[in-house]
Amino acid sequence: MAEDKYNLKNPAVKRILQEVKEMQSNPSDDFMSLPLEENIFEWQFAIRGPVDSEFEGGIYHGRIQLPAEYPLKPPSFMLLTPNGRFETQTKICLSISNHHPEHWQPSWSVRTALVAMIAFMPTSPNGALGSLDYTKEERRALAIKSRNAAPKFGSAERQSLINEIHEYMLSKALPVPEKKVVQTGNEENELEGQQIANQEDTETETQPAEDDEIVQEANGVPSNAHVAGEASNSVPANERQLLQKLETKVPKQADDRLLTWAALGLTIAIVVLLLKKFMKADGHGAVFLNQS
Amino acid sequence: MQNQDGQPAEPETETISSLPTSEVNDWANYRDDEVMQQHSAIQAEEAGKIPFVGDKEPLSSLAEEYKSGNPILLEKIKVLTEQYAAIRRTRGDGNCFFRSFMFAYLEHILESQDRAEIDRITVNVEQCRKTLLSLGYAEFTFEDFFSLFLEQLESVLSGKEACISHEELVQRSRDQSVSDYVVMFFRFITSGEIRKRLEFYEPFIQGLSNTSVEQFCKSSVEPMGEESDHVHITALSDALGVPIRIVYLDRSHDDKGSVSVNHHDFTPAAHEVTDANTGGAVALEPFITLLYRPGHYDILYPK
Numbered sequence: 344m345a346e347d348k349y350n351l352k353n354p355a356v357k358r359i360l361q362e363v364k365e366m367q368s369n370p371s372d373d374f375m376s377l378p379l380e381e382n383i384f385e386w387q388f389a390i391r392g393p394v395d396s397e398f399e400g401g402i403y404h405g406r407i408q409l410p411a412e413y414p415l416k417p418p419s420f421m422l423l424t425p426n427g428r429f430e431t432q433t434k435i436c437l438s439i440s441n442h443h444p445e446h447w448q449p450s451w452s453v454r455t456a457l458v459a460m461i462a463f464m465p466t467s468p469n470g471a472l473g474s475l476d477y478t479k480e481e482r483r484a485l486a487i488k489s490r491n492a493a494p495k496f497g498s499a500e501r502q503s504l505i506n507e508i509h510e511y512m513l514s515k516a517l518p519v520p521e522k523k524v525v526q527t528g529n530e531e532n533e534l535e536g537q538q539i540a541n542q543e544d545t546e547t548e549t550q551p552a553e554d555d556e557i558v559q560e561a562n563g564v565p566s567n568a569h570v571a572g573e574a575s576n577s578v579p580a581n582e583r584q585l586l587q588k589l590e591t592k593v594p595k596q597a598d599d600r601l602l603t604w605a606a607l608g609l610t611i612a613i614v615v616l617l618l619k620k621f622m623k624a625d626g627h628g629a630v631f632l633n634q635s
Numbered sequence: 636m637q638n639q640d641g642q643p644a645e646p647e648t649e650t651i652s653s654l655p656t657s658e659v660n661d662w663a664n665y666r667d668d669e670v671m672q673q674h675s676a677i678q679a680e681e682a683g684k685i686p687f688v689g690d691k692e693p694l695s696s697l698a699e700e701y702k703s704g705n706p707i708l709l710e711k712i713k714v715l716t717e718q719y720a721a722i723r724r725t726r727g728d729g730n731c732f733f734r735s736f737m738f739a740y741l742e743h744i745l746e747s748q749d750r751a752e753i754d755r756i757t758v759n760v761e762q763c764r765k766t767l768l769s770l771g772y773a774e775f776t777f778e779d780f781f782s783l784f785l786e787q788l789e790s791v792l793s794g795k796e797a798c799i800s801h802e803e804l805v806q807r808s809r810d811q812s813v814s815d816y817v818v819m820f821f822r823f824i825t826s827g828e829i830r831k832r833l834e835f836y837e838p839f840i841q842g843l844s845n846t847s848v849e850q851f852c853k854s855s856v857e858p859m860g861e862e863s864d865h866v867h868i869t870a871l872s873d874a875l876g877v878p879i880r881i882v883y884l885d886r887s888h889d890d891k892g893s894v895s896v897n898h899h900d901f902t903p904a905a906h907e908v909t910d911a912n913t914g915g916a917v918a919l920e921p922f923i924t925l926l927y928r929p930g931h932y933d934i935l936y937p938k
Contacts, residue, residue: 354779354812361775414776415815415859448857449819450776 349383355413359383362452372515374457375508376407379501384409386418387501389493389508390457391516392426392486396465397479400519401426401486402512404494404505405435407453417447418456423494423505427477427485428464435460435473487519688738688808689724691936697722707886710894715882715926721936722926729860732867732925732932733818738808739923739934740877745791745804747922753788759876760785766827766874780820787817819859825867826856828874839866862930865901872901878921882935884928898924 349356359378366376376388386407392398405422420435429435468474477485493509495502698712723738725731744753760781767777787807790799799807807813829836833848840851843864855861872879882898889895900921924935 354783354816358775358779361779365773365775412811412815415819446854446858446861448853449780449859450772450823450857452773452776 355409355411356383358414359409362454365452366454371454373461374454375511376453376457377504377508379504381498381500384411384413385501386453387504387508388453388457389424389505389512390461390464391512392489393461393464397482398426398428398464398486400517401482401489402493402509402516403489404496404508406496407456409453414449414452417451418453420456420460423496424489425485426464426489427475427482428468430473430475433473483519490516490519685724685726686809687726687728687734687811687814688805689726690805691721691723693721694719705886707888707894708884711884711896714894714896715884715935718937719882719924719935720938723934723936725933727931729862730815730818732863733821733871734808734814735925735932735934736821736871736879736923737814737817738804739925741787741791741804741808742801743922744788745798745801748792750792753792756875756877757785757788759874760824763824763827763874766831767823770827770830772823772827777823780816780823783813783816784820787813815859821871822857822859824874825870826852828870829856829866832870832873836866836870839869863932868901873903876903877923878902880921880924881927881932882924884926 349360351357351360360383363378363383372391374388374390376386378384378386386409387404388407389402389404392401392403401424403422403424403426405420405424407418407420409418410416421433422429422431422435425431468476470476490513493505496505694712694716698709698716701708701712723735725734725738743749764777764781768774791804792798829840829848829852837848840846840848843866844851844855846854851866855864856867868879868881871877879901880898881901882896884896887897902921924937926933926935
């Protein structure tokens with residue numbers, strides 16, 4: 344990519360190119376991050392809101408700046424998507440995420456830091472600078488909004504990278520599970536609530552989204568469902584239930600057919616037995632026996 | 636390093652009370668920027684005073700430093716002068732042990748042209764690489780540091796390529812992009828060795844900082860600028876199979892008031908330095924001597 348443009352003798356450049364390669368060869372569903380082609384010390388990233396939190400389903404974009412002394416000095420992170428946990432356009436204080444900058448170590452990487460950031464989202468900000476303490480509802484609303492469009496930021500080249508990352512994340516991240524908390528709260532209304540939730544889900548997706556995005560969603564759901572079957576832990580509740588319904592429907596049809604065949608077989612058996620008995624009682628059987 | 640028998644509880648409580656926990660928490664309230672600025676300000680100040688690796692100075696300069704100081708120290712310096720000729724100071728940036736070791740080792744190879752030693756240490760370095768991989772380190776996070784160190788090794792030995800001069804070695808040791816990378820290489824080696832022999836190091840680390848081995852490596856070994864202790868020295872010496880002599884210059888003295896200078900030899904575990912040909916242990920007279928004053932290491936040159 345940028346091999347010819349940069350001085351490969353520069354240890355930072357060498358390392359960064361290695362990280363790009365590693366990021367591309369081991370892609371994750373939880374995050375994506377790539378440098379700008381014009382400057383490999385400037386990266387864009389997106390992380391997926393952690394499962395089982397109010398950020399679930401959210402796609403949060405941000406930028407990373409790597410210092411000239413990278414990896415001996417830590418990178419700095421900044422979020423661009425409003426999320427209710429970190430201020431946007433402000434350097435994230437990674438020291439609050441156990442990544443004390445004075446304890447930064449070169450064995451960490453952009454990947455490590457992004458994983459840490461995801462894990463850190465649901466924790467309490469404790470009034471730390473650059474942190475926000477929005478309510479769960481507000482954060483969930485922002486999570487839904489975050490999927491609709493990637494943030495607008497920077498040069499055209501950067502924007503196209505942001506959009507590319509957004510498309511990738513949309514194909515990986517499940518939609519925001521709505522009313523999840525309400526569902527677990529009152530079980531009686533669960534079914535109703537779920538139906539409403541599903542309706543709302545489609546509504547919110549439909550209203551502001553562009554046509555191609557709906558197509559994306561439509562494509563996304565079944566493929567996600569397959570993944571969900573394997574790792575049901577990471578699947579939001581209503582998705583899981585939907586999946587179970589699908590699963591139980593298919594075997595039911597097979598069961599019905601089996602039952603029909605069994606009933607038919609039984610009827611035949613009974614008829615045969617009755618005939619036999621009838622023949623015996625009639626003496627026909629005896630006649631046959633005597634004859635032989 | 637070794638505590639007296641039968642009092643395992645005491646050092647523990649001691650370290651708990653002496654741990655600056657409040658200080659640690661206070662740090663969390665600083666912004667990254669401020670912390671980094673503060674750090675680089677301190678570093679810049681230090682850099683103005685002394686390069687990463689200084690020039691060789693006669694030991695009399697040390698006596699000069701304590702001219703009007705503690706009489707015990709002056710007495711000890713006098714004793715030192717009998718055995719040692721010179722001192723080479725390193726910058727007090729928390730990396731001084733690793734930096735001193737780096738220069739002393741490379742200088743030794745440059746002067747001795749000991750090919751066998753390079754071959755031997757290269758085997759150990761390969762072993763350390765495997766250790767880090769088995770501990771779950773991603774190779775791309777440490778390979779650059781390894782290759783840079785091996786490059787330096789090759790460059791001090793006259794062979795295929797022209798061997799660098801002593802002057803060049805000093806220059807490289809003062810060049811941050813080389814010097815810091817080699818320091819970081821030693822930090823990787825040290826961390827890998829400690830994690831690999833967790834059971835062995837655990838009690839020492841417990842006594843030293845009352846943290847887990849994992850936490851100790853994370854906060855006191857791998858980050859640049861974290862000072863070294865006997866645990867680091869033991870681990871580095873063991874992992875690379877290089878004996879190190881540390882001469883202690885402090886105010887301690889015995890009851891009779893007579894002054895002697897203590898030293899401790901960190902001798903790598905024997906099995907790692909057996910000679911492949913004879914099967915016997917290789918002579919372990921340390922060729923690296925460092926002077927320790929509380930909080931700092933410099934290089935000492937024997938007469």
